[in-house]
Amino acid sequence: MNRLPFAFLLLLIALACTNTPAKKDAAASSDQIWWKEAVIYQIYPRSFKDSDGDGVGDLKGILQELDYIKSLGVDMVWLNPIYASPNDDNGYDISDYRDIMKEFGTMADFDALIKGLHERGIKFVMDVVVNHSSDEHEWFKQSRSSRDNPYRNYYHWWPAEKGKPNYRWSFFDETGSAWMYDSLTNAYYLHYFSRKQPDLNWENPKVRQEVYDIMKFWAEKGVDGFRLDAFQFASKDTSFPPLPEGYQKNVIKYYGMGPHLHEYLQEMYREVLSKYDVFAVSEGAGSTFEDAHALVDADRNELQMAYHFESVDLVNSLDGYQLSRFKEVFTRWDSAFAKNGWLSVFLSNHDNARLVSRFGNDSPQFRAPSAKMLNTFILSMRGTPYCYYGDELGMTNIGFDSISQYRDIAAINGYKLAKKEGRDLDQYLAKLKFLSRDNGRTPMQWNDTQNAGFSTGKPWLPVNDNYQQINVIAEEKNPNSVLSHFKKMVRLRKDNPVLVYGDYRIIQAEHPDIYAYTRTLGEQKMLVLLNFSDHNADIELPEAGAIAETLIDNYDALERAGNKITLKPYQAVVAGLK
Ligand code: GLC
Numbered sequence: 001m002n003r004l005p006f007a008f009l010l011l012l013i014a015l016a017c018t019n020t021p022a023k024k025d026a027a028a029s030s031d032q033i034w035w036k037e038a039v040i041y042q043i044y045p046r047s048f049k050d051s052d053g054d055g056v057g058d059l060k061g062i063l064q065e066l067d068y069i070k071s072l073g074v075d076m077v078w079l080n081p082i083y084a085s086p087n088d089d090n091g092y093d094i095s096d097y098r099d100i101m102k103e104f105g106t107m108a109d110f111d112a113l114i115k116g117l118h119e120r121g122i123k124f125v126m127d128v129v130v131n132h133s134s135d136e137h138e139w140f141k142q143s144r145s146s147r148d149n150p151y152r153n154y155y156h157w158w159p160a161e162k163g164k165p166n167y168r169w170s171f172f173d174e175t176g177s178a179w180m181y182d183s184l185t186n187a188y189y190l191h192y193f194s195r196k197q198p199d200l201n202w203e204n205p206k207v208r209q210e211v212y213d214i215m216k217f218w219a220e221k222g223v224d225g226f227r228l229d230a231f232q233f234a235s236k237d238t239s240f241p242p243l244p245e246g247y248q249k250n251v252i253k254y255y256g257m258g259p260h261l262h263e264y265l266q267e268m269y270r271e272v273l274s275k276y277d278v279f280a281v282s283e284g285a286g287s288t289f290e291d292a293h294a295l296v297d298a299d300r301n302e303l304q305m306a307y308h309f310e311s312v313d314l315v316n317s318l319d320g321y322q323l324s325r326f327k328e329v330f331t332r333w334d335s336a337f338a339k340n341g342w343l344s345v346f347l348s349n350h351d352n353a354r355l356v357s358r359f360g361n362d363s364p365q366f367r368a369p370s371a372k373m374l375n376t377f378i379l380s381m382r383g384t385p386y387c388y389y390g391d392e393l394g395m396t397n398i399g400f401d402s403i404s405q406y407r408d409i410a411a412i413n414g415y416k417l418a419k420k421e422g423r424d425l426d427q428y429l430a431k432l433k434f435l436s437r438d439n440g441r442t443p444m445q446w447n448d449t450q451n452a453g454f455s456t457g458k459p460w461l462p463v464n465d466n467y468q469q470i471n472v473i474a475e476e477k478n479p480n481s482v483l484s485h486f487k488k489m490v491r492l493r494k495d496n497p498v499l500v501y502g503d504y505r506i507i508q509a510e511h512p513d514i515y516a517y518t519r520t521l522g523e524q525k526m527l528v529l530l531n532f533s534d535h536n537a538d539i540e541l542p543e544a545g546a547i548a549e550t551l552i553d554n555y556d557a558l559e560r561a562g563n564k565i566t567l568k569p570y571q572a573v574v575a576g577l578k
Helices: 003-011 059-064 066-072 107-119 138-145 205-220 247-255 261-271 289-296 323-336 355-359 367-380 409-420 425-435 472-477 482-495 542-546
Strands: 040-043 076-079 096-100 123-128 157-159 179-182 187-190 225-228 279-282 384-388 503-507 514-521 524-531 537-540 547-553 559-561 564-567 572-577
Touching: 059 066, 059 107, 066 107, 066 482, 076 225, 096 107, 096 205, 107 123, 123 205, 205 261, 261 279, 261 289, 289 323, 323 503, 323 514, 355 367, 355 425, 367 384, 367 482, 367 524, 367 572, 409 425, 472 482, 482 547, 514 537, 524 564, 542 547
Parallel strands: 040 076, 040 384, 076 123, 123 225, 225 279
Antiparallel strands: 157 187, 179 187, 503 514, 514 524, 524 572, 537 564, 547 572, 559 564
16 A cells, blocks of 8 residues: 555545535535635745745745735635644644744734735635644643543543554554554553644543634634644544454545534534634545535535545556546546535645646646646636645646655655565655655745745755746746736636536546536536647547637647647647537
8 A cells, every 4th residue: 555645645635615694505506605716825834935034934925925826816825734833744733723833923924914815805714733733732741641630531542551552544653553652641642643743532522612712713813714624533433443454445434534523513613613704624525425515515504615535646656647537536526516515626735746747747848738737627627726836837846866855744754664664665765756745845936046036044845946947937927837827717717607607517538638528607608628648639529610719728729620629738728619
């Protein structure tokens, strides 16, 4: 089993949104609501812009670039965690939920950021990491200190006199085990992620109340949404039975989506979400369509949007992916949510390698057309699109060769484990080079000055060497850049509700190179043609005669002879149909 990509498949399942006044209206997929129409821009704060020269991105840095964010045409910004944290997992290990990480700035910077975004009509989504905390959080310090401490039950402890607990696999631990022995109280604690990320015990009503109070604290500060990190793991079978043979095929079923998950979400809705004009975004949609619908269907008063990981998991080896599988996955999920519920559309984020390197072609010849093609895809599908910072420029994988270059705990501890287990380390490194999360975390490329204008100090993760060509300033000047194409595509989506709400229908699903589909809303119909290959590809389309105008094209022209259309390598076209 390939642990790294598998972990990310599991890590990345769902997002959900809730907006109080609109919630009840959003029962059917065709019902109109702002969060369906939004384009979300995700910022990894560590890597976006450093204002004070310490090599780490910060809130003031983001503040300096608000006009850039606005210029993209996006409606919402989701920031990865910015709370106080010892940074074992870059902020996904929180030591104080009401404080800002020192490297990122102060609460005053945060307030200024929210204000600046709101002034520009952009909403803000806060990452909430409450499946686990940091082991340096005061709750855990208390919890560990003695068996009768009032905080003991904030976490999952297994007294050693009961024997060794049944095995649980950890996403990040260097030994592979999610149970950590602590001699202080002669007990094991559970950590699905790193040993510095102990799992909170959601069965304890006090823990839940703490979380709701934290969410209210941020809602009072004006955040518009919450992304609930790894939330599908919050409710567990706390008897921790032995895992059945083959559990790895469905870790979500055995590790999360526990008996009380929906109860907790409904409680969160009553306690927090229903009281503010906020939406909630939860990572985790279970393992079936039924699970996902149970989380997001409007009548449940839980969450509104889901993201599935089947698509990002299509690329989990050096072999890349089959277009036929790609089409099948997106088409199947679309039809399951055609009537009720709502999905997110994304192909990259902070847990994945770069969009163009993973799903496109990052060679100098094809990087730009394939990045434009992938952005055209994401922005022309039904569902709320997510753009991960830098993908609007077509930023590429950095491709480290040595383990010493990595900063991500998943890569570092995964390597230690592979070594311990005697696995082929060259092969492990080759996979990391292509798939590691650090590929997607290198500094934003702003201009062609030192460190790509990200920082005046030494960046915490190196800047990609190609920053002299691939950067904001260069791409802003070029009307044919990946960035200009991205903006055009965002505009097209904003101006045409058919791209948000329209029915999706795949055409010639079996075509080996081209992904073609229509979007239809009432009288309006659009045709999307995407060549996923590095060569010319023909398609015979009865619809060709109905093309009224080409609205988007990443090449100069569309080659057409009667019903036959020839697409150039990675050509992407959106056309209006009569
Ligand atoms: C989520 C985050 C990931 C993090 C993990 C543990 O999956 O997306 O980055 O490492 O949770 O918090």
